[in-house]
Amino acid sequence: MKVLIxxxxxxxxxxxxxxFNEFNGVYNLIETDVHNLDITNQVMVFELVKAQKPDVIINCAAYTNVDGCESDELNAYRVNAIGPQNLSAAALSVGAKMVQVSTDYVFDGTGNTPKVETDPMNPRSVYxxxxxxxxxxxKDTNPRHFIVRTAWLYGEGNNFVRTMLKLAKEKDEVKVVNDQFGSPTSTKDLARCIIKLINSESYGTYHGTCEGSCSWNQFAKKIFEIKGINIKVSEMTxxxxxxxxxxxxxxxLDNFMLKLVGINEFRSWEEALTDYLKGEV
Structure with missing residues (x-):
């Protein structure tokens, strides 16, 4: 299977x-980033896709600077809306499946019940x-689509976990927000989920986060607890x-649709975090 990322x-x-590489040749990867593919450039996207003819396109590219989006609205929409449309249309042109990675920010964050896939979107920020x-x-461009909403993601790169570990080396106390709640999610679990989805015909919208929830403050405390770091974590709003x-x-988010199709293999957020921190010094 040829996969464009x-x-x-x-x-x-x-x-x-x-x-993908652990499958020893089952998947042929075409790896792109902003340095060699501008997803907002329709001509460039179609030329690449028609030349490579992938079976699946997985769009992990996004304008993720949430505050930056507020002052750079046009670029935010170009990258986060037009880019996916270009990729989805190009996928359709070669008969490929399309995976769009989305976010919990499509909801307004009100209430205290986990959101399911059919709950109405009501975003509050430009992002x-x-x-x-x-x-x-x-959705409008390619019927063979998987939209996967995730949240509070951490893996290889800059993320909240590594920020907390860095601060712990510099400070005796950190202040962390205690009135925002979500589900910390490992890229390991999310990637495994996406690979299972692309090998199915179960098209649609999915929530993909680790099980359970906490505040950012509780998340920070758990990081330090697992690593045995003695630091004061105070609350802020x-x-x-x-x-x-x-x-x-x-x-x-409630992974309701993944449970329905029988491929919800996300671990508890605490278990996934413990696994991740084994590799963090």
Whole structure:
């Protein structure tokens, strides 16, 4: 199976490549990133896809700077909406499946019940709105699509876990938000899920996060607990953080559709985090 990955240098792109390569030649990878493919350039996308003729396109590329999106709205929509549309249309032109990685930010973060796939989107930030439009354009463009919403992702690269470990070497105390709740998710679990999906015909929208939930503050405490690091973790509110983009307060996702199709293999967030931290010094 020939698989085109965009955003190959990001956390998920790196983990997907690692797992695909474990199958010893079953998958032929075409790895692209912004340095060799501008997904907002329709001509470039179609030329590459028609030349390579992949069986699957997995779009891990995105404008993920949530606050940056607020002041760079046009580029946010180009990358997070038009880019996926270009890839999805190009996939359709060669009969390929399309995977669009999306986010919990397509919801407004209200309430205290985990969101299922059919709950209405109501994004509050430019980032969330652009990713929601990306979902819609992919759905409208290619019927053979998988939209996979995830959240609080960590893997190989810059992420919250590594930020906390770095701060622990520099400070005796860290202040972390305690009024935003979600599900920390390992790229290892998400990549495994995506590989199972592309080997199926179960097209549609899915939530893909590790099981259980916590606040960012509880997440930080668990990181330090697992690593045996003695540091004070104090609480702060979202309002105190005072960021340009609105953050969802409660963005816990229920992997309901994965459970229905029988491929929800996400571990608890604590188990996945413990596994990840084995490799972190």
């Amino acid at each position: 965009t955003g190959c240098r990001g956390q998920l792109g790196l983990e997907l490549a690692r797992q 969330g709105k652009s990713k929601a439009m990306g979902e819609i354009l992919v 979202t309002e105190e953080l005072n960021r340009p983009a609105e953050r969802p307060k409660y963005s816990v």
